[in-house]
Amino acid sequence: MNNAVMRTLGLAVGLLTVSVPLLAHHGAAQFDVGKKVTVKGAVTEWFWSNPHCFLRFDATGADGQVVHWAVETQSGPNILPQGFSKQTFKVGDEVTVTLEPVKNGRPMGRLLRVVLPDGSALPLATADAGQAPGNSPLN
Amino acid sequence: MAKHLLVPTLALAAALVCSLAVQTQGPMPGAVYDRDVKGEKPGPAPRRDLAGIWEPATAGGGIQGKGALAMESCKRDKATGRYMVQQNPPLTDTGYATVDCLKPEVEPPYTTEGLARLKAHKPVEGYRMVPDAVNNDPILGCDPGGFPRIVLHNFRTSEILQTPTHLVVLYKFQKRYRTIWTDGRELPKDPQQPAWTTADRLPPEPRWWGYSVGRWVDDYTFVARTNGFQDDRTWLDNAGLPQSDTTEVEETYHRVDANHLELSIKITDATLYTRPWVALDKLRLRLQSANLDIQEMECSPSDQKHYYEIFGNNTGLDPDTRK
Numbered sequence: 001m002n003n004a005v006m007r008t009l010g011l012a013v014g015l016l017t018v019s020v021p022l023l024a025h026h027g028a029a030q031f032d033v034g035k036k037v038t039v040k041g042a043v044t045e046w047f048w049s050n051p052h053c054f055l056r057f058d059a060t061g062a063d064g065q066v067v068h069w070a071v072e073t074q075s076g077p078n079i080l081p082q083g084f085s086k087q088t089f090k091v092g093d094e095v096t097v098t099l100e101p102v103k104n105g106r107p108m109g110r111l112l113r114v115v116l117p118d119g120s121a122l123p124l125a126t127a128d129a130g131q132a133p134g135n136s137p138l139n
Numbered sequence: 140m141a142k143h144l145l146v147p148t149l150a151l152a153a154a155l156v157c158s159l160a161v162q163t164q165g166p167m168p169g170a171v172y173d174r175d176v177k178g179e180k181p182g183p184a185p186r187r188d189l190a191g192i193w194e195p196a197t198a199g200g201g202i203q204g205k206g207a208l209a210m211e212s213c214k215r216d217k218a219t220g221r222y223m224v225q226q227n228p229p230l231t232d233t234g235y236a237t238v239d240c241l242k243p244e245v246e247p248p249y250t251t252e253g254l255a256r257l258k259a260h261k262p263v264e265g266y267r268m269v270p271d272a273v274n275n276d277p278i279l280g281c282d283p284g285g286f287p288r289i290v291l292h293n294f295r296t297s298e299i300l301q302t303p304t305h306l307v308v309l310y311k312f313q314k315r316y317r318t319i320w321t322d323g324r325e326l327p328k329d330p331q332q333p334a335w336t337t338a339d340r341l342p343p344e345p346r347w348w349g350y351s352v353g354r355w356v357d358d359y360t361f362v363a364r365t366n367g368f369q370d371d372r373t374w375l376d377n378a379g380l381p382q383s384d385t386t387e388v389e390e391t392y393h394r395v396d397a398n399h400l401e402l403s404i405k406i407t408d409a410t411l412y413t414r415p416w417v418a419l420d421k422l423r424l425r426l427q428s429a430n431l432d433i434q435e436m437e438c439s440p441s442d443q444k445h446y447y448e449i450f451g452n453n454t455g456l457d458p459d460t461r462k
Contacts, residue, residue: 029263030270030454047449049442050435054450070449077434102454103270 030102031110038098039069046089050075053084055111057095071099071111082123093117172296173427174198175398182397186358189392190301192433193400196425201294247380247418253411256371256381265378271447272455276379277372279451281438284313285347285373286365287388287404291418292377294402296433306353306363314437319351319363326352330366330385345369345384353390363390375406375418385410393421400424 041059054072061067073079076086089095094117099109115121172194195201249257261275262268271279278284284292295311304322309315324335327350335350346367353363365388375382386408393401404419406412 029268030272047442047445049439049446050437052446052450054446056449072446072450075436077436080434104453104455106453108450108453 030104031100032103033100035101036098036112037101037109038096039067040094040096041067041069043089043091043093043095044068045091046086048076048086050077053079055089055095055097055114057097059107067107069097069099069107069109071097071109073111079123084122088116088122172198172431173425175425179398181399184359184394184396187355187361188301189299189306189361189394189400192296192298192427192429192431193424194296194427195294196399196423201290201422247406247416248413250409250411250413253381253408256383256411257379260374260379260381262374262377262379265376267379270454271451272453276374276377278313278374278438279443281440281443282372283315283347285368285382286317286349286351287390287406287418288374288376288382289313289315290390290402290404290422291375294422295436296427296431298433306361309433311433312436314435315348317348317351319353321353324352326350326364326366330368330387347373349388359394361392361394363392364388365390380418381411383408383410395423398426400426 039057039059041057043055043057045054045056047054047056052072052074053076054070056068056070059067059069073084076084096115097111098113099111101109113121113123175196247253257267259275260267261273263271263274263276263279278288289310289312293312297311298309300307300309304320306319306321308317308319310317327335331345346369349365350367351363351365353361356362366386368382368384368386371381371383373382374380375386386406389405389407391401391403391405393403395401401421401423402419403417403421405415406418407415
């Protein structure tokens with residue numbers, strides 16, 4: 001790919017990024033802010049509510065042990081514009097979750113990005129909502 | 140057009156078209172927020188008219204977890220002394236603001252009692268935020284946030300209904316409403332014994348949302364005053380600033396033009412603060428389409444219970460003591 005194309009794509013990505021307004025709801029004292037973890041697992045519960053939804057999933061570690069994860073998002077109304085709905089996940093779905101973990105080491109965190117069984121990812125980059133579906137101390 | 144520009148130009152156009160397609164698919168007309176458009180010239184403000192559905196002109200601009208005095212930015216313009224709206228504060232690589240960004244440069248003027256009340260509050264937002272597992276914020280158990288917290292913490296899409304005798308404000312957050320009387324009545328003189336009832340044998344009724352009266356001070360400026368709050372279960376904001384049964388709130392609505400309204404809030408409470416102070420300075424609101432369907436943001440105790448069982452109660456730094 002030549003430099004002109006790279007520059008143009010970079011500009012396009014930049015435009016898409018700045019078109020995402022900031023919106024958030026809740027604090028971050030319990031999170032290891034800035035750290036990212038990616039985990040694959042099978043959905044056990046998708047709980048849709050206000051002020052927080054959460055996704056629970058089971059992941060099998062390298063030692064064969066199953067770890068029960070829980071990741072939270074903002075409220076339902078906040079994440080609807082990001083492409084989420086009450087029907088986004090069903091029990092048994094294989095998902096890949098990128099999350100910001102809690103500080104206390106438990107298998108919990110806030111959801112930053114999720115890849116669905118069909119390969120698509122949420123949140124949508126162009127949504128009229130927050131930068132990430134997890135709670136943010138920004139506001 | 141030069142050939143070497145053709146491919147990159149097409150790529151840019153495709154990206155923007157895809158973006159527009161995603162943004163415009165699905166929602167019905169009036170189901171998406173109207174935002175300010177560069178270069179638009181709104182018509183003149185209508186006389187003595189606040190009616191309509193209002194949304195902060197900046198997306199997310201009414202959601203103020205940082206606290207009343209830190210709400211606009213973590214930076215202040217040294218030349219003017221004013222806080223500047225900063226759309227891009229320092230972020231971590233996961234996209235969140237740093238805690239340093241949450242502390243106001245100027246603290247509210249607490250009395251000794253006010254500072255003690257502040258320190259007794261354990262909020263989940265603001266620079267004093269604690270993990271969910273050890274918070275004592277009443278609204279996280281679905282207590283009403285009350286007024287003015289509904290504005291200072293989480294002012295979302297709201298509708299103002301205007302009648303000859305009163306205004307009603309319908310708030311999206313927690314799906315609540317307030318009445319501001321414009322029929323000439325006065326505020327209860329003793330906020331400890333408030334009651335607007337002809338049934339004089341009824342006991343006084345302190346309120347989560349207070350008693351509100353308002354009047355037009357000119358054709359485009361409406362000022363409302365509120366007192367009669369019940370106790371300190373209502374906080375001023377999400378950062379834990381205290382409120383009491385002696386708090387008085389002054390709201391100023393200024394109709395700037397056909398599309399915009401500015402909302403300011405001043406707090407007076409000699410018990411908690413040494414002087415009146417401005418907690419909200421000209422929050423800019425944008426008039427929305429009359430057919431915008433306001434979403435529910437109800438707080439369900441059963442939902443909250445499940446959330447805390449699975450998540451919130453397990454966020455303490457020590458899993459045994461939760462401290």
